[in-house]
Amino acid sequence: MAAKRSRLDRFIVQHSELTRRQLKPLLATGKVLVDYQPVNDANLLVDYFSHISVAGNVLQNNQPVYFMLNKPCGTVSATKDDKNKTVFDCLRQEDSVIAGLHIVGRLDFHTTGLVLITNDGRWSERLTLPNKKIEKHYRVNLQNPIDESYISGFAEGMYFEFENITTQPARLNIIDTHTAEVFLTEGKYHQIKRMFGRFRNPVIGLHRAAIGHIQLDPTLQPGQYRALTADEISGIK
Structure with a gap:
């Protein structure tokens, strides 16, 4: 049961009300954080344990146990x-x-x-x-x-x-x-x-x-x- 990976833009669209068009300026201005670091690459692969937030709103914060x-x-x-x-x-x-x-x-x-x-x-x-x-x-x-x-x-x-x-x-x-x-x-x-x-x-x-x-x-x-x-x-x- 391997952890599934997903493209960052796909994940955010699926877990928020944002569209890909709305997401682009947020990526460009450093408001998308993956593992607490700003990213601008919509194609970045994220997984189940990636901490993801957009404009201060946490979309995922799963911890391995x-x-x-x-x-x-x-x-x-x-x-x-x-x-x-x-x-x-x-x-x-x-x-x-x-x-x-x-x-x-x-x-x-x-x-x-x-x-x-x-x-x-x-x-x-x-x-x-x-x-x-x-x-x-x-x-x-x-x-x-x-x-x-x-x-x-x-x-x-x-x-x-x-x-x-x-x-x-x-x-x-x-x-x-x-x-x-x-x-x-x-x-x-x-x-x-x-x-x-x-x-x-x-x-x-x-x-x-x-x-x-x-x-x-x-x-x-x-x-x-x-x-x-x-x-x-x-x-x-």
């Missing part, structure tokens, strides 16, 4: 749902109504852990584009014991006939007989559960601990959230 949420089990990764609680229901009312909020990296109904929420489409796109290969870190609890054969199986990738795809190599670290860490650079449908399914070993607990360098804050209880720090935001290149 970035949250991390510890998703509880039994919540839906959606803005709204008629039957179940959603991750947006975990937000305070003043945050839940921020325009343009969307989820970065959805989790299944029973999966817990790190979910990112933002209104910055370009930032979230950098996190989700396949060619960026941003690594996601999961902790997995399994019904049956695991052994070293799982490590090579995940590292080689697995072919899923239904979609005719082969998964990218994934790292697996064994923590104990029934617990592992998995590091993925993609997110196919129910991928981790299906990969362990190749070993006939059901996943009984799945928790996302990190996306790239952004790690779930250990002080956040299920359902709690906080704003990202400047370092967490800027670390996504």
Whole structure:
């Protein structure tokens, strides 16, 4: 969901009662400000976060926001749902109504852990584009014991006939007989559960601990959230 760009004159005409003819002298006399600087180029590209004012009247003042949420089990990764609680229901009312909020990296109904929420489409796109290969870190609890054969199986990738795809190599670290860490650079449908399914070993607990360098804050209880720090935001290149 990349932030859309628009020509400055088009944006102003759409968000005010001015015509393009009326706008020209305002541009020429420095009465149009973009990000608090006077501009005279009607073709300048502006986006969702450009601060735009005309003759002292603010037409747009959107601020980017970035949250991390510890998703509880039994919540839906959606803005709204008629039957179940959603991750947006975990937000305070003043945050839940921020325009343009969307989820970065959805989790299944029973999966817990790190979910990112933002209104910055370009930032979230950098996190989700396949060619960026941003690594996601999961902790997995399994019904049956695991052994070293799982490590090579995940590292080689697995072919899923239904979609005719082969998964990218994934790292697996064994923590104990029934617990592992998995590091993925993609997110196919129910991928981790299906990969362990190749070993006939059901996943009984799945928790996302990190996306790239952004790690779930250990002080956040299920359902709690906080704003990202400047370092967490800027670390996504």
